[in-house]
Amino acid sequence: MEKDQIDHLGDELYTALRQQHTLVPFTERFPEMTIDDAYRISLRMLKRRVESDNERVVGKKIGVTSKAVQDMLGVFQPDFGFLTSAMECVNGSEVSIAEQLIQPRAEAEIAFVLKDDLVGPDVDEQAVLAATECIIPCFEIVDSRIRNWDIKIQDTIADNASCGVYVLGDERIDPRGMDLAGLRITVQKNGEFLSEGLGAAVQGNPLTAVAWLANTLGQFDIPFTAGDVILSGSLVPLEPVVAGDRFSLELHGVGSASISFA
Numbered sequence: 001m002e003k004d005q006i007d008h009l010g011d012e013l014y015t016a017l018r019q020q021h022t023l024v025p026f027t028e029r030f031p032e033m034t035i036d037d038a039y040r041i042s043l044r045m046l047k048r049r050v051e052s053d054n055e056r057v058v059g060k061k062i063g064v065t066s067k068a069v070q071d072m073l074g075v076f077q078p079d080f081g082f083l084t085s086a087m088e089c090v091n092g093s094e095v096s097i098a099e100q101l102i103q104p105r106a107e108a109e110i111a112f113v114l115k116d117d118l119v120g121p122d123v124d125e126q127a128v129l130a131a132t133e134c135i136i137p138c139f140e141i142v143d144s145r146i147r148n149w150d151i152k153i154q155d156t157i158a159d160n161a162s163c164g165v166y167v168l169g170d171e172r173i174d175p176r177g178m179d180l181a182g183l184r185i186t187v188q189k190n191g192e193f194l195s196e197g198l199g200a201a202v203q204g205n206p207l208t209a210v211a212w213l214a215n216t217l218g219q220f221d222i223p224f225t226a227g228d229v230i231l232s233g234s235l236v237p238l239e240p241v242v243a244g245d246r247f248s249l250e251l252h253g254v255g256s257a258s259i260s261f262a
Contacts, residue, residue, distance in 0.1 A: 001030070001032075001033065001034075001037045001040075006037065006040045006041055006044060007044050009026060009041045009044070009158065010040075010041045010042070010043070010044025010045040010047070010048065010158075011044065011045075011048065013041065013045045013145050013158065013159055013160075014044075014045050014048040014049065014052075016102075016145040017045070017049075017145055020101070020102050021102070021145075022102060022103070022144070022145055022146060022147040022148070023145055023146055023147060024147055025146050025147065025150050025151060025152070025155050026038075026041075026146070026154060026155050026158055027151075027152045027154050027155050028150075033154045033158075034154070035153065035154060035157060037154070037158075038153075038154040038155070038157035038158040039157055039158075039220065041157075041158040042081065042082075042157055042158050042159070042160050042161075045158075045159075045160055046082050046084075046160065049084055049086070050084070053086065055084040055085050055086045056084060056085040057082050057083070057084055058083050058084060058085050058087075058088070058227075058228070058229055059082070059083035059228040059229030059230055059231070060080060060081070060082055060083060060213060060217065060224065060228060060229075060230055060231075061080065061081050061082070061083055061140065061161055061163060061166075061230070061231035062078055062079075062080055062161075062202070062209050062210070062212070062213045062230075062231065062232055062233045063078065063079045063080070063081065063142065063156065063161040063162060063233060063234075078203070078209070078212060078213075078233070079153060079156045079157045079161045079162075080157070080161055080213050080216060080217065081157075081160040081161025081162070081163045082160060082163070083163065083166065083229055083231070087163060087164070087165045087166055088165070088166060088167070088168070088229075089165050089166065089167045089259060090167070091167050091168060091169055091170055091257055091258065091259075092167075092258050092259070092260075093167065093259065093260075094259075094260045094261065094262050095141070095165060095259060095260070095261050095262070096261075096262045097241070097242070097243050097261050097262070098243070098262075100164075100165065101141065101143045101164055101165070101241075102143055102144070102145065103143060103144060103148075103149065103240075104141045104142065104143045104164055104240075104241040104261075105141070105142050105143070105149075105238040105239060105240050105241060106139060106140075106141055106142075106187075106189075106238065106239045106241050106247050106259075107139065107140045107141075107142060107233075107234035107236070107238055108137075108138070108139060108185050108187045108195075108197070108234060108235055108236050108249045108251075109138050109139075109140060109185075109202075109231055109232055109233055109234050109235055110135050110136075110137070110138065110180070110183065110185075110199060110202075110206050110232050110235070110251065110254075111135065111136040111137075111138035111166075111168055111229055111230065111231050111232070112128070112132050112134075112135055112136075112175075112206070112210055112229070112230040112232060113132070113133045113134050113135075113136065113172070113227070113228070113229055113230075114131050114132060114133060114224055114225070114226055114227065114228045114230065115131060115132065115133035115226055115227075116130070116131040116226050117131070117223055117224060117225050117226055118131045118214045118223065118224035119214070119218055119223040119224070120214040120215035120216065120217060120218020120219070120223075121215045121218045121219070122215070123211045123214040123215050123218070124211055125205065125207035125208055125211055127211070127214075128207045128210045128211050128214070129175065129176065129207055131224070132175055133172075133174075134172035134173055134174055134175070135172075135173055135175045135178075135180075135206075135254060136168045136169050136171065136172055136173075136254075136255070137168075137169035137171065137185070137249055137250070137251035137254055137255045137256055137257045138166060138167065138168050138169065138231060138257060139166060139167045139247060139249060139257050139258075139259050140163075140164070140165075140166040140231050140234070141164040141165045141166065141167075141241065141259070142161075142162040142163065142164050142238065143162060143163070143164030143165075144156070144159060144162045145159050146159055146162075166231060167257055167258075167259045168229070168257065169251070169254075169255045169256055169257035170255065170257075171254060171255025171256075173253075173254045173255065178253070179199075180199045180205055180206050180207055181198065181199045181200040181204060181205040181206075182198060182199060182200070183198065183199040183206075183251060183252065183253065183254065184196060184197075184198055184199075184251075184252045185197055185198075185199075185235045185236065185249055185250065185251045185252070186249065186250050186252070187236055187239075187247065187248070187249045188247065188248045188249070189239060189245060189246070189247055190245060190246055191246070194236075194239060194247075195236040195237060195239070196236065197234075197235030197236040198235060199235065201233075201234075201235045201236075202232055202233035202234075202235065203233075206232040206233070209232045209233050210230050210232055213230070241261055242261070243261055243262055244261065244262070245260065245261045246258070246259075246260040246261070247259055247260070
């Protein structure tokens with residue numbers, strides 16, 4: 001796709017984000033769109049957020065890493081996006097759907113905070129562990145600007161991996177010596193059990209997922225940098241969110257997080 005077209009579609013997504021409306025899937029309009037095209041569209045949308053709204057990039061995210069999420073969305077490979085300073089919500093806070101979101105869904109996952117840079121290719125699980133300062137329990141509230149979540153991999157990559165907002169728990173735990181694949185997470189919705197999953201749900205191990213993202217972004221000369229927050233992918237199925245919902249999670253042996261919606 002030509003640069004003018006890339007910029008136009010990135011601007012469409014930015015406008016949809018700000019005006020809280022959805023778009024016809026890009027892959028329906030442009031079936032020839034490649035993953036590389038989608039990535040460049042995502043960067044255009046990100047550029048608008050940084051330049052127009054003074055947002056800062058504070059990390060990256062991996063999405064569609066677990067079989068449960070892949071089956072729900074019909075997307076069968078991971079995607080990736082960028083976290084900005086405007087996306088983080090305080091643990092236990094209330095988010096207004098009417099003011100901030102369009103068609104949100106909740107994910108429970110493990111967040112990594114890096115103490116060292118990581119630059120792909122050739123990043124492996126041990127390199128990720130060595131570069132990690134801590135892990136944190138996390139809710140990511142994904143939100144698609146694409147109509148009815150009717151997405152292919154190109155659509156979700158272009159849409160910054162369907163990023164909405166996220167909340168980090170208060171606990172910061174050194175993961176060295178922990179069995180990250182065996183970590184168990186349980187989720188409650190409105191005070192009742194909703195779902196549970198293991199770290200192994202994301203590509204067998206969250207470290208594997210983070211290494212994949214470091215190597216994938218390395219192909220575009222984008223590093224992980226010290227201080228980055230990395231969301232490693234949902235351990236449980238996505239759950240639709242409506243006003244009045246309250247979610248809490250327990251990442252056993254690590255900590256908890258909660259978020260509610262108005």
